[in-house]
Amino acid sequence: MAENKPLLKAEDVSEVFGGLKAVADFNFYINKGELIGLIGPNGAGKTTIFNLITGVYVPTTGDIKLDGESIVGQKPYEITQRGIARTFQNIRLFSELSVLDNVKIAYHCHVKYGLIETVLRMGRYFGEEDEITAESLKLLKIFKLDEHAYEVAKNLPYGAQRRLEIARALAAKPKLLLLDEPAAGMNPQETHELMEMIRWIRKQFGLTVLLIEHDMSLVMGICERIYVLEYGMIIAEGTPTEIQNNPEVIRAYLGTESMN
Amino acid sequence: MNSVRRRDLTMLIIGLAIFGVIQGMISGGMIGAFWQLNIILICVNVIMAVSLNLINGYTGQFSIGHAGFMAVGSYVGVVATTNFHLPFIVALILGAVCAGILGFLIGLPTLRLRGDYLAIATLGLGEIIRIVIMNIEYVGGAAGFKGIPHLTNFAWVYGAMLITLFFIKNFVNSSHGRACIAIRENEIAAEAMGVNTTKYKVMAFTIGAAFAGIAGGLFAHQFYLISPNSFTFLASFNYLIMVVLGGMGSITGSIAGAFVVTFISAALASFPEARMIIYALALILLMFYRPQGLFGYMEITNFAPIKKVLDKISGKEA
Numbered sequence: 001m002a003e004n005k006p007l008l009k010a011e012d013v014s015e016v017f018g019g020l021k022a023v024a025d026f027n028f029y030i031n032k033g034e035l036i037g038l039i040g041p042n043g044a045g046k047t048t049i050f051n052l053i054t055g056v057y058v059p060t061t062g063d064i065k066l067d068g069e070s071i072v073g074q075k076p077y078e079i080t081q082r083g084i085a086r087t088f089q090n091i092r093l094f095s096e097l098s099v100l101d102n103v104k105i106a107y108h109c110h111v112k113y114g115l116i117e118t119v120l121r122m123g124r125y126f127g128e129e130d131e132i133t134a135e136s137l138k139l140l141k142i143f144k145l146d147e148h149a150y151e152v153a154k155n156l157p158y159g160a161q162r163r164l165e166i167a168r169a170l171a172a173k174p175k176l177l178l179l180d181e182p183a184a185g186m187n188p189q190e191t192h193e194l195m196e197m198i199r200w201i202r203k204q205f206g207l208t209v210l211l212i213e214h215d216m217s218l219v220m221g222i223c224e225r226i227y228v229l230e231y232g233m234i235i236a237e238g239t240p241t242e243i244q245n246n247p248e249v250i251r252a253y254l255g256t257e258s259m260n
Numbered sequence: 261m262n263s264v265r266r267r268d269l270t271m272l273i274i275g276l277a278i279f280g281v282i283q284g285m286i287s288g289g290m291i292g293a294f295w296q297l298n299i300i301l302i303c304v305n306v307i308m309a310v311s312l313n314l315i316n317g318y319t320g321q322f323s324i325g326h327a328g329f330m331a332v333g334s335y336v337g338v339v340a341t342t343n344f345h346l347p348f349i350v351a352l353i354l355g356a357v358c359a360g361i362l363g364f365l366i367g368l369p370t371l372r373l374r375g376d377y378l379a380i381a382t383l384g385l386g387e388i389i390r391i392v393i394m395n396i397e398y399v400g401g402a403a404g405f406k407g408i409p410h411l412t413n414f415a416w417v418y419g420a421m422l423i424t425l426f427f428i429k430n431f432v433n434s435s436h437g438r439a440c441i442a443i444r445e446n447e448i449a450a451e452a453m454g455v456n457t458t459k460y461k462v463m464a465f466t467i468g469a470a471f472a473g474i475a476g477g478l479f480a481h482q483f484y485l486i487s488p489n490s491f492t493f494l495a496s497f498n499y500l501i502m503v504v505l506g507g508m509g510s511i512t513g514s515i516a517g518a519f520v521v522t523f524i525s526a527a528l529a530s531f532p533e534a535r536m537i538i539y540a541l542a543l544i545l546l547m548f549y550r551p552q553g554l555f556g557y558m559e560i561t562n563f564a565p566i567k568k569v570l571d572k573i574s575g576k577e578a
Contacts, residue, residue, distance in 0.1 A: 054452060056448075075451070075456070076451040076452055077451050077452075077453075077454050077455055077456045077457070080451075080452060080453060080454035081454050085452070085453075086452055088448075088449065088452075092446050092448055092449040092452075093445075093446070093449070094441070094442055094445035094446055094449065094450075095445065095446070096445055096557065097441065097445060101438065101441075104435075104438060105438045105439070105441075105442045105450070105453055105455070106453040106454070107435065108435050108438065108439050108442075108453060108454050108455050109453075109454035109455075111435040113434075113435070115431075115436060118430055118431055118434040118435075118436055118437075119426075119427050119430045119431055120430070121264075121265070121268065121430055125434065126264070126265075128435075129434070129435075132435070168453065169453075171453075172453055172454055
């Protein structure tokens with residue numbers, strides 16, 4: 001795997017907020033098709049790294065490359081168009097809109113019809129709109145949300161809202177999917193189903209996945225490689241088994257007892 | 261998709277039928293001069309309310325300087341027809357283009373602001389436009405522009421209103437419109453889903469301003485004289501009230517809002533003392549019992565019984 005050209009690579013990335021070094025000399029890579037976990041205690045800088053990758057923050061120093069090209073300084077929407085989609089830790093759905101419209105919005109960057117075609121309802125408008133609706137419904141079906149397609153997103157149960165966020169991110173047709181605590185607030189049954197789903201969509205859509213998660217059963221269950229972050233620095237990297245036995249990780253994150 | 265087209269056609273036929281009835285009544289002398297004027301004002305106000313709704317209701321950018329763009333359309337239009345003797349349609353388009361360009365130029369810097377800051381900035385800009393016009397001697401300054409040919413009639417305003425409605429309806433029901441709505445719902449998520457939020461905010465603002473320009477041109481050519489006083493921030497508020505009253509994010513709501521507001525103020529014209537009190541009371545009561553406006557985010561055409569009838573007419577399986 002190591003000889004593969006990485007899909008995403010961060011080189012010496014630092015992010016300083018005032019006097020606080022939120023991320024320091026962050027180096028990592030993700031190869032195409034990998035499923036990587038990013039863990040660490042609260043406040044370690046995990047979500048900051050997501051925000052750096054997706055362009056919400058611009059790194060103070062360092063470079064982030066997608067497919068060998070730097071994406072530093074690009075706007076979030078440009079980075080999405082280049083193939084990185086994300087979900088949010090605190091759910092950010094378009095809450096007053098229908099479940100279907102939530103997904104349809106994410107097809108935005110793949111729409112080719114222009115303003116004139118829109119207003120005069122001609123050319124590619126109908127064909128593309130039909131396609132978007134059909135594909136959105138297909139996605140909703142995968143996430144078992146198709147029966148709720150016409151309900152308002154905010155009325156969905158919590159777990160379903162999390163699933164909708166993933167469905168919406170997939171609609172942007174990303175190469176790399178970033179999941180920020182996808183299992184937060186889910187019960188063990190739901191978490192288990194989510195794991196299966198992540199595995200399945202990754203295979204089905206040929207995705208590369210980077211996820212932040214506190215639920216260790218999920219992280220250890222599906223991730224192939226794990227990075228451990230503490231105080232903005234990577235303190236360990238390795239397979240789930242290596243991470244579980246790494247004394248540094250146990251000290252920093254898991255406490256003195258080993259986990260199962 | 262075919263059903264969408266048939267639905268559009270149905271709406272167009274209904275629109276034309278309403279036109280036929282009202283035009284017939286005007287030609288037959290059944291509607292007096294006072295109500296003729298008010299019917300024209302209703303159509304102008306519908307254009308204003310729907311175009312403002314695109315900015316405020318759909319894109320969620322709280323703008324309260326809409327009368328400023330109307331003023332630009334008015335003055336550009338009357339100068340074009342009165343001083344340059346251009347055809348009315350050219351004057352209207354010129355007014356729309358100028359208002360649109362101004363909207364674009366104003367939108368670029370101001371739409372970086374959010375919420376109340378944007379509201380105050382647009383309020384100020386609307387006033388700046390008015391005061392600038394007031395100080396241009398060429399257009400009559402504070403005394404106003406006199407000798408405007410009476411070119412506006414019911415057919416013109418109704419036609420322009422239908423075009424506006426179809427334009428904005430089609431815009432909103434597309435990926436572009438969804439991008440605007442996404443900005444209203446959650447700007448951060450919209451950006452993360454690949455929506456260029458600045459572009460779409462400015463686009464909505466520009467389109468809204470351009471249609472306000474058309475409304476301005478139609479409005480001005482109804483009267484012999486226009487003055488900057490027709491475009492104060494009170495006028496802007498009036499359009500805002502129509503939008504809020506009808507429901508932010510509902511085109512049919514804006515139509516209803518424009519209709520209700522214009523109709524109430526016309527019907528109460530003979531009781532000038534009580535007029536503002538009743539008007540204010542009506543607004544307070546509405547906000548009390550229906551804060552989302554008459555229609556909320558809904559279109560009346562999606563309201564079950566009406567949808568049924570429409571589907572039947574358009575020949576779609578229910």
